[in-house]
Amino acid sequence: MSSPPLFTPIESLGRLSIQGIRTIGRGGVLAAGAVRALRKLEIWWPRLGEHLYAIGVASVPIALFIATFSGIVLALQASYTLTGGIPMYFVGTLVGKTMILELGPVLTGLALSGRVGASIAAELGTMRVTEQIDALEVLSYDPLAYLVVPRMLAGLIMFPIVVLMAITIGIAAGWLTALGTLDMTSPQFVKGITIFFDPFDVRFAIYKSLSFGLVVTGVGSFYGFTTSGGAEGVGVATTRAVVAGSMLILVLDAFWAKVLL
Amino acid sequence: MSIELRDVCKAFGSKEILRGFTLDVQEGKTLSIIGHSGAGKSVTLKHIVGLIRPDSGEVWVDGQNVAGLELDKLYELRRDVGYVFQFAALFDSMTIGENVAMGLRRIPGMYEDEIQVRVRESLSLVDLDGVEDRVPSELSGGMQKRAGLARAIATKPKYLLYDEPTTGLDPLTVTVINRLIVRMSEELGVTGIVVTHDMSSAYEISDEIAMLHEGRIRTRGTVDEIRNTEDRVLRAFIEGRPELLEGT
Numbered sequence: 001m002s003s004p005p006l007f008t009p010i011e012s013l014g015r016l017s018i019q020g021i022r023t024i025g026r027g028g029v030l031a032a033g034a035v036r037a038l039r040k041l042e043i044w045w046p047r048l049g050e051h052l053y054a055i056g057v058a059s060v061p062i063a064l065f066i067a068t069f070s071g072i073v074l075a076l077q078a079s080y081t082l083t084g085g086i087p088m089y090f091v092g093t094l095v096g097k098t099m100i101l102e103l104g105p106v107l108t109g110l111a112l113s114g115r116v117g118a119s120i121a122a123e124l125g126t127m128r129v130t131e132q133i134d135a136l137e138v139l140s141y142d143p144l145a146y147l148v149v150p151r152m153l154a155g156l157i158m159f160p161i162v163v164l165m166a167i168t169i170g171i172a173a174g175w176l177t178a179l180g181t182l183d184m185t186s187p188q189f190v191k192g193i194t195i196f197f198d199p200f201d202v203r204f205a206i207y208k209s210l211s212f213g214l215v216v217t218g219v220g221s222f223y224g225f226t227t228s229g230g231a232e233g234v235g236v237a238t239t240r241a242v243v244a245g246s247m248l249i250l251v252l253d254a255f256w257a258k259v260l261l
Numbered sequence: 262m263s264i265e266l267r268d269v270c271k272a273f274g275s276k277e278i279l280r281g282f283t284l285d286v287q288e289g290k291t292l293s294i295i296g297h298s299g300a301g302k303s304v305t306l307k308h309i310v311g312l313i314r315p316d317s318g319e320v321w322v323d324g325q326n327v328a329g330l331e332l333d334k335l336y337e338l339r340r341d342v343g344y345v346f347q348f349a350a351l352f353d354s355m356t357i358g359e360n361v362a363m364g365l366r367r368i369p370g371m372y373e374d375e376i377q378v379r380v381r382e383s384l385s386l387v388d389l390d391g392v393e394d395r396v397p398s399e400l401s402g403g404m405q406k407r408a409g410l411a412r413a414i415a416t417k418p419k420y421l422l423y424d425e426p427t428t429g430l431d432p433l434t435v436t437v438i439n440r441l442i443v444r445m446s447e448e449l450g451v452t453g454i455v456v457t458h459d460m461s462s463a464y465e466i467s468d469e470i471a472m473l474h475e476g477r478i479r480t481r482g483t484v485d486e487i488r489n490t491e492d493r494v495l496r497a498f499i500e501g502r503p504e505l506l507e508g509t
Contacts, residue, residue: 131350138310138344139364139412140336 027222030144034152034218037145044149051150055116055217056158060165062115063108067166070103071095071173079182088184092192095174100201104167106253109212112159113245117220120151121241124224125234133225148221152214159213160206167205208256212249219245263288263452264309264420269318270476271304278304280476282318291446291453293463295498296473302456303347305473306422309454310342311335322420340367343413343451347425349405351397357384357408358393364416383415384408387441403434410441414449421445423455427462435462442466460499464488472498 037044078094124147127133136143171193178184223241227233265285271278278301286292294302307313308320311327320327325338343364351360361380365371384390387407397405406426413421423442427435439462445451446466457463463470464484471481472495480487480495490496497505 130348130353131346132352134307134312135344135346135350135352135412136363137312138339138342140339140367141363142332142336 051154067170071170089192096193120220125227155213155217163209349409
């Protein structure tokens with residue numbers, strides 16, 4: 001017997017809540033399994049290199065592309081905003097602070113959520129529906145050690161490196177823009193960057209990117225691992241990995257800002 | 262008893278697949294499990310290697326209760342069990358040689374030279390000499406199945422589980438696969454369980470045949486006993502005549 005219409009939204013909310021709790025629970029089980037699988041060094045160590053390359057090195061072009069244009073736009077918008085007697089060197093301050101604290105880590109994280117998270121979910125999802133993960137288990141490989149651990153470690157190691165490169169290139173792009181189009185000098189721009197520079201800002205960016213690396217690779221692995229239902233299932237898993245990964249990046253961004261700043 | 266399932270029940274959501282499933286397989290024999298699509302044949306095989314745990318009941322392999330084993334012990338047990346997947350489940354990012362070597366790399370103390378020798382031997386046993394450097398997508402369906410079989414036998418397992426080994430293959434390749442299965446049993450003394458709905462294959466390769474119906478073994482017997490069965494459900498399945506089921 002169907003429920004009266006009044007209860008339908010409540011029912012939907014309840015169903016969504018249960019589904020959410022179940023997803024968190026299953027994610028926790030996978031995370032705990034991945035931590036346990038860390039001791040199986042002989043399985044994941046030989047595979048770490050290829051994932052460092054796929055997750056880190058291969059992501060550098062897109063990360064730098066985004067950072068370059070973010071730096072340019074930041075410099076232009078800063079010069080547009082800073083009027084009425086505010087010194088121009090504040091353009092450097094704004095570009096530097098924003099790239100280090102926010103745009104470098106977050107834009108790189110979101111771009112990598114699309115590139116890395118989607119690719120992990122699609123690859124593991126395809127392996128799941130074609131029974132390749134079952135085959136790994138039958139051949140006595142812990143699939144978490146073989147598939148998840150090297151990817152998560154690669155994310156943990158490479159995200160901060162890619163983010164630091166993106167920050168550097170973003171600031172450089174802002175600097176060149178300031179020199180070329182805003183009638184600023186290099187000493188002015190450098191003064192703007194250094195006057196409010198705090199080494200903690202860089203540590204803050206590293207903490208954030210470490211957490212983004214774990215989340216993007218972990219979420220991609222989770223949705224890939226729990227894929228069911230053939231090609232359509234792989235598509236659903238990939239979409240969910242990108243959406244959930246991106247949302248978690250923004251939540252973590254706010255979390256770190258509240259906790260560390 | 263080498264493999265034994267005792268009163269196994271398994272449901273996925275509200276759908277009961279196995280309902281008190283009991284079966285044993287004698288050492289060195291090949292038993293085929295036949296049954297309709299979705300009857301739970303593959304689920305049964307996955308219970309034997311611990312890929313699926315029963316809701317209730319027990320699965321014993323080599324004197325060990327699979328569901329009660331810790332993960333590391335389970336991985337040890339799996340070294341004695343080869344599994345041939347329905348669609349081969351070859352790792353598509355690896356060459357055939359690397360696929361076959363995967364299980365061997367988990368055997369402690371095995372050197373690379375030995376691994377390569379064993380890879381070539383295993384591929385030769387399934388008549389796939391010289392394909393080590395090719396990737397799965399370069400092989401036909403039948404060759405992929407044989408490569409899957411080579412991967413399963415490379416570790417010289419005591420047990421081989423075959424999930425629909427001849428489905429979707431042409432008659433000649435079916436014959437090749439059937440002969441390979443018989444060879445595994447006769448030459449290597451492997452205990453085999455074959456899940457199939459291909460009756461001609463089942464007759465050719467089996468010492469015994471068991472029919473899985475409504476979550477349980479409905480009938481079990483030698484090839485001759487199954488051929489001459491009076492059981493209407495089994496006759497309907499063997500002869501492909503659903504009208505025999507009317508009134509049951």
